[in-house]
Amino acid sequence: MSMSVGNAGPSAEPEPMMEMNMTPMIDVLLVLIILLIITIPKANHAVNLNMPTPNNAPPPDKEPVVVTVDVDFDGTILWDNQVINNRQELEAKLANVAAQADQPEVHLRPNKLVPYKVVAGVMASAQRLGVTKIGMVGQEQFQ
Secondary structure: OOOOOOOOOOOOOOOOOOOOOHHHHHHHHHHHHEEEEEEEEOOOOOOOOOOOOOOOOOOOOOOEEEEEEEEOOOOOOOOOEEEEHHHHHHHHHHHHHHOOOOEEEEEEEOOOOHHHHHHHHHHHHHHOOOOOOOOEEOOHOOO
């Protein structure tokens, strides 16, 4: 029993291999992958933050001075429950607040039915005159 491979003949030349030898190429790729894994820097999951330094000073003992400015549904402006008759009187009171070194807090409490232009006018006057401590306060907290 014999086995015949290819052309059996003394004059037949061996045919060249038509397939490329992949083993060296795979070896080179594996070496390159290992080098890549070694050279990649370690992932750092820490985030460096500049945190503020703690202030151990005690909070101020005095309560802040609060001025309430109510704007009623018909556009009437009340300064600490006293009716303001015109815009000049309101601006004079706001200028007085802005002139103080330690400004009181101005709490603006508009009615939900008042037109926005009235509230915007009060806020614009306060900003123009230099009032820095002004905030909108909802009326549901005070009734």
